[in-house]
Each structure stands twice: as C-alpha cells, then as structure tokens.
Amino acid sequence: xxxxxxxPAADLPTAFAPAEVEGTLYExxxxxxxxxxxxxxxxxxxxxxxxxxxxTGSLHLGHAxxxxxxxALIRRRRMQGYxxxxxxxxxxxxxxxxxxxxxxxxREGLSRHDLGREAFVQRVWQWxxxxxxxxxxxxxxxxxxxxxxxxxxxxxxxxxxxxPTIFKRLYGDGLIYRAERIINWCVRCHxxxxxxxxxxxxxxxxxxxxxxxxxxxxxxxRAETMLGDTAVAVNPDDERYQHxxxxxxxxxxxxxxxxxxxxxxxxxxxxxxxxxxxxxxxPNDFEIGRRHNLPALTIxxxxxxxxxxxxxxxxxxxxxxxxxxxALREQGRIVTEKRPWVHAVGHCxxxxxxxxxxLSLQWFVRVGPLAKAAGDAVxxxxxxxxxxxxxPRWFAWVDNMHDWCISRQLxxxxxxxxxxxPNDEVVCVGPDDEVPSGDGWTQDEDVLDxxxxxALWPFSTLGWPEQTAAMxxxxxxxxxxxxxxxxxxxVARMMMFGLYANAEFGPERAIPFSTVALHGMVxxxxxxxxxxxxxxxxxxxxxxxAYGSDALRFTLARGANPGTDVPIGEDWVQASRNFCNKLWxxxxxxxxxxxxxxxxxxxxxLSAPDRWILSRLHTTLAEVDALYEDFQxxxxxxxxxxxTWDEFCDWYVELAKTPLSRGGTDAxxxxxxxxxxxxxxLRVLHPITPFVSEALWTTLTGxxxxxxxxxx
RNA sequence: GGGCGUAUAGCUCAGCGGUAGAGCACCCGCCUUACAAGCGGGAGGUCACUGGUUCGAUCCCAGUUGCGCCCACCA
Numbered sequence: 001x002x003x004x005x006x007x008p009a010a011d012l013p014t015a016f017a018p019a020e021v022e023g024t025l026y027e028x029x030x031x032x033x034x035x036x037x038x039x040x041x042x043x044x045x046x047x048x049x050x051x052x053x054x055x056t057g058s059l060h061l062g063h064a065x066x067x068x069x070x071x072a073l074i075r076r077r078r079m080q081g082y083x084x085x086x087x088x089x090x091x092x093x094x095x096x097x098x099x100x101x102x103x104x105x106x107r108e109g110l111s112r113h114d115l116g117r118e119a120f121v122q123r124v125w126q127w128x129x130x131x132x133x134x135x136x137x138x139x140x141x142x143x144x145x146x147x148x149x150x151x152x153x154x155x156x157x158x159x160x161x162x163x164p165t166i167f168k169r170l171y172g173d174g175l176i177y178r179a180e181r182i183i184n185w186c187v188r189c190h191x192x193x194x195x196x197x198x199x200x201x202x203x204x205x206x207x208x209x210x211x212x213x214x215x216x217x218x219x220x221x222r223a224e225t226m227l228g229d230t231a232v233a234v235n236p237d238d239e240r241y242q243h244x245x246x247x248x249x250x251x252x253x254x255x256x257x258x259x260x261x262x263x264x265x266x267x268x269x270x271x272x273x274x275x276x277x278x279x280x281x282x283p284n285d286f287e288i289g290r291r292h293n294l295p296a297l298t299i300x301x302x303x304x305x306x307x308x309x310x311x312x313x314x315x316x317x318x319x320x321x322x323x324x325x326x327a328l329r330e331q332g333r334i335v336t337e338k339r340p341w342v343h344a345v346g347h348c349x350x351x352x353x354x355x356x357x358x359l360s361l362q363w364f365v366r367v368g369p370l371a372k373a374a375g376d377a378v379x380x381x382x383x384x385x386x387x388x389x390x391x392p393r394w395f396a397w398v399d400n401m402h403d404w405c406i407s408r409q410l411x412x413x414x415x416x417x418x419x420x421x422p423n424d425e426v427v428c429v430g431p432d433d434e435v436p437s438g439d440g441w442t443q444d445e446d447v448l449d450x451x452x453x454x455a456l457w458p459f460s461t462l463g464w465p466e467q468t469a470a471m472x473x474x475x476x477x478x479x480x481x482x483x484x485x486x487x488x489x490x491v492a493r494m495m496m497f498g499l500y501a502n503a504e505f506g507p508e509r510a511i512p513f514s515t516v517a518l519h520g521m522v523x524x525x526x527x528x529x530x531x532x533x534x535x536x537x538x539x540x541x542x543x544x545x546a547y548g549s550d551a552l553r554f555t556l557a558r559g560a561n562p563g564t565d566v567p568i569g570e571d572w573v574q575a576s577r578n579f580c581n582k583l584w585x586x587x588x589x590x591x592x593x594x595x596x597x598x599x600x601x602x603x604x605x606l607s608a609p610d611r612w613i614l615s616r617l618h619t620t621l622a623e624v625d626a627l628y629e630d631f632q633x634x635x636x637x638x639x640x641x642x643x644t645w646d647e648f649c650d651w652y653v654e655l656a657k658t659p660l661s662r663g664g665t666d667a668x669x670x671x672x673x674x675x676x677x678x679x680x681x682l683r684v685l686h687p688i689t690p691f692v693s694e695a696l697w698t699t700l701t702g703x704x705x706x707x708x709x710x711x712x
Numbered sequence: 713g714g715g716c717g718u719a720u721a722g723c724u725c726a727g728c729g730g731u732a733g734a735g736c737a738c739c740c741g742c743c744u745u746a747c748a749a750g751c752g753g754g755a756g757g758u759c760a761c762u763g764g765u766u767c768g769a770u771c772c773c774a775g776u777u778g779c780g781c782c783c784a785c786c787a
C-alpha cells in the first residue's frame with residue numbers, strides 16, 4: 001500500500017447519499033470491464049451461472065436476495081484473484097411467459113388463436129424485449145457484477161442449437177421416447193404438465209358410492225368419469241367377489257356392459273373393495289387397463305368438456321359431475337349421499353386450475369439412468385449440497401423419479417425437433433440435419449418444457465457442444481446458488497443433463513457444478529410468504545430508492561442463513577441504511593483527522609487500543625473468511641456489523657480522539673491505524689455493500705477502484 | 713399416507729452442557745471534536761409441555777402438543 005496525501009474529507013457530506021454514487025459507479029465498473037472474465041487466464045476459475053430469471057416481468061425481492069448472495073461470492077473471489085465469472089442471462093419461461101402475454105391479449109379481447117401461432121410468438125418476443133430490459137436495469141441497480149458481454153437467453157440462436165443437439169442425442173440413446181400415457185393436463189393452459197408442475201392441496205370433495213347393479217357398488221370423487229368406465233376391479237384375493245370376476249355388469253346411464261376384473265391394485269379394505277376402472281382418465285386405472293387389455297375411453301376434451309353420452313355432452317367437467325349424480329340418483333343408484341371427503345387434488349402450478357389426468361400422446365425423458373447418475377454424484381461427494389440437511393430430500397426425489405413429460409401444447413418455447421412423415425416416419429432433426437421435405441412431412445406441433453433448456457444452462461451458456469475455451473475454463477461451474485424450491489425443477493435436471501452431455505470428460509468433470517448452495521425464500525416481516533393476494537409484496541426498487549442498494553443488499557445478506565427463509569421488513573432495511581451511514585461517518589471522521597493508509601508503526605509503538613482494534617480486526621477478518629466458505633452470510637454480515645459499530649466506532653474511534661488531539665507521533669500513529677482498519681473494513685464489506693465501500697475506499701486511498709483490489 | 717424441520721424478549725431470529733443474545737420496537741437522559749440515520753443508560757424471557765440422562769439442560773434423549781415445509785396414482 002502506497003502512502004497517499006490526505007483525502008479531501010471536507011468533500012464528504014454528513015450523510016451517505018446512495019443515489020449520488022450508485023449509477024455512476026456501476027457504469028464505470030462495466031465500462032472498465034471489471035466484471036468480464038478471461039477464458040484463457042491462468043487464474044483459478046470461479047464461475048456461477050445466474051439462475052436465469054423468467055422474462056415474465058420484473059425481478060422481485062427473491063431475486064434481489066439471490067443476486068446479493070451470488071454477487072458477494074463472485075466479488076470476493078474476484079478480489080482473491082480468481083477468474084470470476086458470473087454468467088448472466090434469462091429464461092424464456094415457456095408456460096409462464098405465454099400465460100402473461102395471453103392475459104395481456106385478453107385485455108384487448110383477443111386470444112392467441114386470433115393472432116395465430118406466428119404472430120403470437122412475435123408478440124411474445126416483443127414482450128421479452130421489454131421484460132428483459134426491465135430486468136437488466138434492475139440488475140444494474142442492484143450492482144450485480146455479471147459479465148454482460150456473455151449474456152444469454154434460453155431461446156437465443158446458440159441455445160436454440162443446443163436444445164435439438166441434446167434432444168437428438170438422448171433420442172438416439174433411447175432416453176427420449178414418445179408414448180400414449182396418462183399425463184397431468186391443465187384444461188386452462190391446454191397443455192400437459194410434468195408431475196412437479198402439479199401442486200397438491202387437501203381439498204374437500206364428495207365421495208359418492210354408486211350401485212352399478214345388485215352386487216357391484218363402487219365409490220368415486222369424480223362421478224362424471226364413470227361415463228368412461230370400461231371395467232370394475234376387485235382384489236384377486238378378495239373372497240367376497242371371486243364369483244363376480246369374469247362376469248359383466250351394465251354400466252348405468254350408458255347401457256355399456258363392462259367386465260369385472262381381478263387386480264392386485266385394489267385395496268379390499270377401502271370402501272366396498274370394488275373400484276371403477278376408467279383407463280383414459282386415471283393413472284391407476286390406466287395401468288389396470290393395460291394389465292387387462294381394457295379399452296381406454298376418452299370422455300372429455302382438452303377443455304375439460306364432456307364429449308360423449310348424450311345428455312352430458314358439452315357440459316364442463318364440474319357441471320357434468322352433479323348432472324351425472326342427479327341422473328344416477330333418479331335411477332336410485334346413489335348409495336351414499338354426498339359424503340364429505342378430504343383428499344389431495346392436483347392443481348396447475350401456473351394457474352391453479354384443477355388438473356385433469358388425461359390420456360394423450362406425449363414425449364418423455366426416460367429418467368432412470370440419468371436420475372441414478374444425479375443421485376450418485378451427490379452420494380459419492382462429487383457434488384456437495386449445502387446445507388447438508390437438504391440431501392435427504394434430494395435422494396428421496398432423485399431415487400424415485402418418474403419419467404419426465406417434456407412436451408407442452410404451447411406456442412412459446414423450443415419446438416420439438418421431430419418430423420413425421422406420410423408413412424409414419426419419425427425423424428429427429430439435429431441443428432445441422434436436413435429437414436425432411438416433401439408431401440406429408442410435418443414438424444411436431446409441441447414445444448419443450450421450459451426446464452428442458454434451462455437444464456442445459458451451466459454448459460449451453462459456455463458454448464457447448466463446441467469445446468470452447470469457456471467450457472474448458474468454467475465447466476464444471478464452481479457453485480450453483482439457488483432456492484430450495486427449485487431443487488427438483490432445475491437442479492436435478494441440470495445434474496441429469498450435465499452428467500449426460502459431458503460424460504466424455506469423465507465423472508469428475510461431467511458434473512455441472514461442484515457445490516449447490518441453497519437459499520431460502522424471502523418472506524415479509526412477520527415471516528409470511530409474500531404474495532399478491534396477501535398484498536405484502538414489496539418491489540425491491542422501492543426500497544433501493546428509499547435506502548440505497550447497499551442497504552437492501554446488507555439486509556438480505558444479514559438474513560441469509562443457509563437454506564432458511566429470510567424475513568425482511570422495511571425497518572431492517574432502514575437499519576442497514578443506518579449502518580452504511582455509520583460506516584460513512586466513521587470514514588469521514590477519520591479523513592477529517594488526516595487518516596491515511598500507510599505502513600503501520602511497529603507493535604511496540606502502538607497503544608493498547610491500537611493493538612486491541614488491530615487484533616479484533618484480524619480475528620474478524622478470519623471469521624468472515626471461514627464463514628464465507630460455509631455460505632454463512634447472516635453470520636459473517638453480523639460479524640462485520642458488530643466489529644464496525646460496537647468495536648471500531650464505539651470504542652476505537654472514541655478512544656482515538658485523545659491521541660489525535662495531542663498531535664505529534666501519537667496522532668500520526670492513530671491516523672495510520674484508522675486508515676489501516678478502514679482500508680480492510682471497506683474491502684471486506686465490498687462484496688456485500690459495493691457502492692458505499694467503493695465510494696469511501698477510493699476517497700480514503702485515492703486509488704481507482706476496490707473491485708479488483710486484494711481481499712484483506 | 714410417508715419424510716423433514718421448528719418451538720428462545722413485544723416482532724423477526726441467532727446461540728449454547730455450567731445461572732440467556734442481536735436487530736427492530738419500548739422507557740429514561742443527551743445536539744458530547746464523524747454520525748439524532750446518532751450517543752449514554754434501562755426495562756423485558758420459568759428458552760412450548762412432560763419425563764429421562766447428567767454434579768448441572770434452554771442446549772442431549774424419549775414422548776406430548778402447536779406450527780411450517782417437501783414428497784405421494786388409495787378410488
């Protein structure tokens with residue numbers, strides 16, 4: 001550290017005014033390229049890919065939280081001499097974005113069908129530009145030190161090549177297949193959903209028992225599905241009904257005759273021990289149907305409207321239910337009237353509509369070997385999940401995963417790269433393959449689940465499948481920082497695809513990242529979930545306007561216990577603003593008294609308070625360092641807070657007033673200690689509060705920037 | 713139906729085998745050589761309940777109760 005002339009302390013106002021420094025500092029950082037990373041450097045790599053925000057609008061506090069943590073990690077490593085890369089980008093967010101734009105259209109009285117596919121997709125791109133701009137503006141405001149030159153979008157040209165590349169590879173390996181299955185269908189979004197896009201809630205329904213004939217009584221919560229029954233099943237070991245197996249019974253209201261079959265799936269203890277079998281509208285029944293070669297009769301269309309059986313035709317499924325019950329009652333076939341029944345009902349995670357199990361032809365990823373590999377990577381320690389108590393959840397899921405339905409009946413997304421020929425040919429078309437042409441060839445109409453492309457993010461953003469310098473340098477990523485809520489949606493899929501796509505590098509290098517650092521959800525001051533319906537949603541921009549980005553970041557970091565939800569209230573942001581101001585004024589005091597950064601006198605020449613504060617400083621720095629390695633943001637922030645306020649300001653600065661007023665060597669010695677402590681303090685705070693740290697540090701030292709300076 | 717977590721000051725949370733901590737809120741006094749966005753002082757908790765282990769438990773163990781979360785194809 002070189003000596004500098006005393007800084008112009010008088011220039012510092014008596015209060016920190018964030019708005020006056022944030023914008024200029026950020027733009028300067030970007031212009032000077034501090035956030036960019038060099039693929040070819042000799043420095044050790046440190047790469048975190050951004051969990052790409054959905055282009056559905058703007059960032060919320062949860063993003064601000066996540067970005068604060070990532071930025072702190074990245075900035076610290078950058079200071080430590082790593083080649084630090086925070087890869088920026090956004091996610092097209094298929095169903096979510098399509099829904100947003102459809103809602104917008106609805107306000108104009110239009111549906112996507114009014115526009116047609118091409119025009120609608122155009123419209124979504126327009127939306128994307130707007131939303132994307134908003135998001136990057138917010139990221140700048142937060143101070144995110146991302147390498148802007150590398151920004152990617154899950155539907156940009158490059159990534160749109162990666163998707164069919166991996167699809168074709170998986171298809172060729174038999175890990176992607178097309179099949180007619182019962183999938184979760186959202187009748188509002190008009191698309192298939194994967195299992196995890198369905199949210200189960202305990203809803204009150206009615207369990208109704210229906211008498212099919214004298215001996216056959218079945219129970220159901222979805223009476224309307226009886227129109228599609230093609231059998232009644234009993235347990236093969238159920239003595240009571242042996243004589244019925246193999247006989248037929250007439251299905252009421254339809255006149256159809258359906259068989260009674262014996263199937264082990266039926267629980268003899270439940271109800272009468274007889275179950276209606278509707279293969280086209282229930283996953284269990286579908287399996288029973290398969291085992292017994294039963295026809296699957298679809299009685300409902302993609303809107304949830306009954307398609308058959310005279311009087312019920314054209315009724316919505318929820319209108320059909322009471323109508324069917326009424327008709328059955330008229331025939332005296334309702335045994336138990338409206339018994340209240342709480343059971344788990346699936347809802348579309350996007351629009352909350354009750355999901356309808358539906359038989360349809362969809363594309364699936366065969367997850368068996370992929371999920372096994374994802375489990376093993378954690379089991380054998382190649383990938384560490386932090387905090388560790390999230391691991392059981394990981395294994396429970398990864399080790400029991402069902403095949404992943406990846407086709408979506410949407411327009412916004414990566415089109416499935418498969419063409420069908422006039423003679424039932426099925427051709428998977430890679431990015432460099434010739435598209436089959438001629439009469440009767442058509443491309444699959446569907447798009448891929450949005451998580452299919454985000455699963456590729458850790459390497460698609462680095463130029464995969466090319467062996468780019470960026471891949472070489474930054475794959476595997478060092479850390480992934482994300483919320484525990486998307487452990488399965490995203491992390492598991494990244495693990496599966498990362499390990500698969502990069503298998504050639506061997507087990508150690510195939511993993512997408514070495515560490516998964518999970519954070520919690522931002523909640524309101526009372527610990528309640530933030531949601532529009534509660535009206536407790538806070539726009540991070542409002543708090544940044546009022547208290548500054550540093551204050552918001554400091555608050556979020558201070559609440560960040562690993563994997564734990566973080567409550568946040570305006571009071572706390574205010575307290576953080578006060579902290580920034582405290583730091584500001586401590587520096588101001590030091591500068592007014594001629595503090596400077598220079599070589600410290602020998603220990604023997606230092607006073608007891610000098611030695612004490614220096615010792616406390618170094619202890620604190622060591623603590624902070626250790627806490628960073630364990631992602632203990634709350635604790636490290638707290639440690640800095642206490643050192644700064646309770647020890648440095650309340651004690652050392654107060655005690656310093658005496659030697660400073662004495663002048664001479666006492667004062668000079670004190671100026672150097674003040675300078676020394678502040679220099680280190682501002683550096684260690686930089687990852688959390690980059691703006692105020694930069695402003696004060698450059699004033700204190702007269703140097704260019706803190707961003708690239710050494711970690712204390 | 714499984715699995716997990718949690719219960720500490722008014723609120724939100726740390727913590728720890730040896731007579732309880734922070735921030736905010738609250739009370740009393742202060743414009744003291746940076747900071748009233750500040751300074752000094754203070755009040756406030758039988759650490760959910762019941763047992764057990766221990767010289768000693770808020771902390772370890774068991775059970776109870778409350779709350780929360782995740783997973784789940786019993787009609």
